[in-house]
Amino acid sequence: MESKVIGEKIAKARKEKNMSQAQLALQIFISPQAVGKWERGESMPDITTFDRLAEILGVDLNYFSEKAPSMTAGISNVSVPASQPASVMENAAGSNDRQVLINLTAADLQESDFAGVVLREGKFKASSLRGADFSNADLTGSSFDATDAREANFNGANLTECTFSGTDLNGVSFGKSVLVRTTLNMSGQGAKFVDANLVDVKLVKTDLRKAIFQNCTFMGVDFSYCDLRGIDFNGQTFDGVRFDKSALNDVSFKGATLRNVSFTVPFSLTNKSHLALKTIDFDGATMDKLTYLALKGLMVVDLSNVTIL
Numbered sequence: 001m002e003s004k005v006i007g008e009k010i011a012k013a014r015k016e017k018n019m020s021q022a023q024l025a026l027q028i029f030i031s032p033q034a035v036g037k038w039e040r041g042e043s044m045p046d047i048t049t050f051d052r053l054a055e056i057l058g059v060d061l062n063y064f065s066e067k068a069p070s071m072t073a074g075i076s077n078v079s080v081p082a083s084q085p086a087s088v089m090e091n092a093a094g095s096n097d098r099q100v101l102i103n104l105t106a107a108d109l110q111e112s113d114f115a116g117v118v119l120r121e122g123k124f125k126a127s128s129l130r131g132a133d134f135s136n137a138d139l140t141g142s143s144f145d146a147t148d149a150r151e152a153n154f155n156g157a158n159l160t161e162c163t164f165s166g167t168d169l170n171g172v173s174f175g176k177s178v179l180v181r182t183t184l185n186m187s188g189q190g191a192k193f194v195d196a197n198l199v200d201v202k203l204v205k206t207d208l209r210k211a212i213f214q215n216c217t218f219m220g221v222d223f224s225y226c227d228l229r230g231i232d233f234n235g236q237t238f239d240g241v242r243f244d245k246s247a248l249n250d251v252s253f254k255g256a257t258l259r260n261v262s263f264t265v266p267f268s269l270t271n272k273s274h275l276a277l278k279t280i281d282f283d284g285a286t287m288d289k290l291t292y293l294a295l296k297g298l299m300v301v302d303l304s305n306v307t308i309l
Helices: 003-016 021-028 032-039 047-057 086-093 272-279 289-297
Strands: 123-125 143-145 163-168 178-180 183-187 192-194 197-199 212-214 217-219 237-239 242-244 257-259 262-264
Touching: 003 032, 003 047, 021 032, 021 047, 262 289
Parallel strands: 123 143, 143 163, 163 183, 178 197, 192 212, 197 217, 217 237, 237 257, 242 262
Antiparallel strands: none
């Protein structure tokens, strides 16, 4: 296919839909610059993107053929026999229930608006998402790999079974996010978890210094090998949580509730890192007997003002 002809067809259909390049780009999850390159004939969409373009622009897929006339865009041009059931007619117009795999590799999407979108099993790899808004989006099963997501907004987002690997989440907000079986292997200094329930979440080998946790519930969460120095967990609930071989200097659990929580020191009993456990504050905390006895066995932890369940 001649890229210049295809570009002209895309531009014509887009304009007849009264859409800007930016609006079209947002629906395909690419940059406006990429749409511009298509329309100038400098590049072309891949084969899977043509399907999505036809749906958005309301044209038949054959519209993009070199030999097809540059017809007026619009779903009214798609003829559906009257004998066809209503479901077929709805599909011809594009169904909101369809979900395709979205790959956003190396995309520049800074400050993009993904609020409320349904993007399951999306792929963000080496993408720039700084300041992007994912509030209330359903991102179930999506992956964020080596991505810059600083200051992004995930408030109220469904992040069930999502994976953040090598991702910069400094300043990211997870207010009331759904975090179930989520894996967060990241740089997370300054990430904010407020009113969030974390269930079976893994934050293994993660730098969480300066992260904020407020009014959260932790169930089955694994903080193994994390850097948690200076974190405030005051008044929050921990059930089946692991803090094995994590840096816990000056961590505060004041007034927190701990059940079946595991603390394992990073190194040997004679190492200074073991003595860092003395800096953990459990003042006013409530814990079950097993958690209490395990901490008592470390000998250096102050449990003088702890209530045993």
